[in-house]
Amino acid sequence: MNFEQYQNYLIDTASSLLSIDSASGFTTNVTDYLLKTVEELGYPAYRNNIGNVIVTVEGEDDTEPVALSAHVDTLxxxxxxxxxxxxxxxxxxxxxxxxxxxxxxxxxxxxxxxxxxxxxxxxxxxxxxxxxxxxxxxxxxxxxxxxxxxxxxxxxxxxxxxxxxxxxxxDSKTTFTKSGFLKSRFIDDKACSALELTLLKIMKDNVIKPKHKTYICFSTHEEIGYGGATLPKDIKELLVIDMGCVGLDLTCTEEQVSICAKDSSGPFDYEITTRLVNLAKKYNLDAVTDIYPRYTSDALALWRAGYDTRAALIGPGVQASHGMERTHIKGLMNTLELCAAYLELI
Missing domain, CATH: 2.40.30.40 (Peptidase M42, domain 2)
Structure with a gap:
């Protein structure tokens, strides 16, 4: 599959998302945009009581549902x-x-x-x-x-x-440079939300299904700690798509996809994380495995809400997180391809 043909869609979608004010607790405008975009792509979607947008994609096998989750709320x-x-x-x-x-x-x-x-x-x-x-x-x-x-x-x-x-x-101050960098506030996590919309477009354009029934989730309270607490109850596996950390003794750069083995809440699921590492090797993706000692995600909110769900986390390397952030189109595309590999679209 030629993923490069979707770079412009990814960039345009990220720019649109980043232009919408959506601090945690003030996300109706951005979820309206998501519902309209998903409807145009032809997928069923709904906004749950707390505001998360959930898109349902039927799979080849609907008995073991999985989910991808990125968040559209910001600081x-x-x-x-x-x-x-x-x-x-x-x-x-x-x-x-x-x-x-x-x-x-x-x-x-x-x-x-x-x-x-x-x-x-x-x-x-x-x-x-x-x-x-x-x-x-x-x-x-x-x-x-x-x-x-x-x-x-x-x-x-x-x-x-x-x-x-x-x-x-x-102001997000969003800029895409000629050298391929995305400079903006709120790359965490609107860039990954744009990746999820790009995945939906890829599946539509190529008339392909994931192996398992898949929920594409856009959470709206991640930055304040409970975005993942109201995802669909039947999820067996959750792949969180959030920013990868860059700095200190971490390996990741902005051009890579980072696979998080452990954040501040503890290790992620061993089997899923190993599977992601092996998929990155199989498809020659530029990926690294790192530890995030000052980091939590929607996975922690999901576990604290009592879900019996295994989870892992990946994301493009993002420099200067929660400040004036930056990543690179190579990091975004490596993340996109790893998500597609996880869903067995390639």
Whole structure:
């Protein structure tokens, strides 16, 4: 199968997903996009009560269902309070690398559907004014959002309809370079969600089925710990498609697919992980096996919810995770092919 012909679809789909604000707890717009896209591809899908999108693909054998899961929720912020001079104090959604947000543009989404733009700044933002401009901590107590509206007081801000609990979604800054790099926030995990949509298109275009009945899942609360807790109950195996870690003593690069043998919750299923290692060798994929000591995924949420499901995890190598992330088209394509091999599409 010629996977390279799907690179442009993958890139376009990733760009579309990355353009949609979807911090955990604020994912309706991105799941609307998923349902529309999947419907156009001709697959049955539904959004469950908590917001996950589940696509059902009939297999050659429907007795042992498997699932792939990536997440479309992202890191983000919420308005914690409004200062007397009209700045928005923030609280984190998930675990964004806050120092990397100093100076980033953002959208403020109100409960009545209005969207305002702003900038996330240190509370000592000017070198000509504040003696601690370069040294002040960049954290929730020392950063705020400056709204692009004429406001001088808390009352001015509230008159716009902005209140505590409104979501603040910052710019993804998505760029594909001529050298093949995807630079963007939220590659974790919208790039892998784009891979799942690409797999669906490959199966449609080539009129092929996976060996087993397969659920293609898009979870919406992974960044806050429970995205995998409400996946279909009959899953026998779960392959989580999430970012691969790059750095320290890890082997993976951005051009590779990483097979995670163990994360902070413990080892993944030995048999599935070994199968993935052997599939990568069989199809000459650029793959490595690594350990992620500061990492959890939808698999942990699934196990904590009481599922009797074996699980493994793979993903493209992503540098600078939860900050200004980067991966490469080679890493994405290696991951795509390993997913296809796992489903026995090749």
């Amino acid at each position: 983000g912020l919420m308005v914690r309070s409004i200062t007397s001079d009209g700045m928005l104090m923030i609280t984190s959604v998930g675990s964004p690398l806050l120092p990397s947000l100093d100076g980033e543009y953002c959208n403020i989404h109100t409960r009545d559907g209005k969207v305002y733009t702003g900038t996330i700044l240190s509370l000592s933002p000017a070198i000509h004014v504040f003696p601690d401009a370069s040294t002040r901590d960049r954290d929730e107590q020392n950063m705020a959002v400056r709204i692009d509206e004429i406001v001088h007081s808390k009352e001015d801000v509230e008159a716009l309809g902005i209140h505590a609990g409104d979501f603040v979604c910052y």
